[in-house]
Amino acid sequence: MDRRVTGRAVGRVIGWACLMLTLIVVLRDAAAALQSGGVSPAPLGNIWYALSPGTLNGLQAGVERYISPALWDSAFFPLLQQPAFLFFLIPGVILVVLCRSKAQPKKRRMFNR
Numbered sequence: 273m274d275r276r277v278t279g280r281a282v283g284r285v286i287g288w289a290c291l292m293l294t295l296i297v298v299l300r301d302a303a304a305a306l307q308s309g310g311v312s313p314a315p316l317g318n319i320w321y322a323l324s325p326g327t328l329n330g331l332q333a334g335v336e337r338y339i340s341p342a343l344w345d346s347a348f349f350p351l352l353q354q355p356a357f358l359f360f361l362i363p364g365v366i367l368v369v370l371c372r373s374k375a376q377p378k379k380r381r382m383f384n385r
Contacts, residue, residue: 279371280371280372280373281371282371283367283370283371284367284368284371284372284373286367287363287364287365287366287367287368287371288364288368289364290360290361290363290364290367291360291361291364291365291368293360293364294357294360294361294364297314297319297356297357297360298357300314301313301314301355301357313355313356313357314355314356315352315353315354315355315356316351316352316353316354316355316356316359317349317352317353318356319356320352328352331348332344332348335348
């Protein structure tokens, strides 16, 4: 099997997984909007904290301690404030489009039947 085909297949699977996560987050946001009466997409940081607060806190401590506190404030924190569905939607669409299978060219027959 050609490695490019395998790489494309893995990219497609990851892309579709991201799109499925987008759908889950959008459905969660829709349910929350129905309960509260207002539309407010959940930030990525809130969802991450709800699922695994230790890993989010560990990431913050590691970035601030070993890299730079300014990097956390200027790059990571603004990213975590973005709507979660965008975090999964954008890479999902890019991967599905870039990793789509190429159409096989039709074989030309020398003699028509």
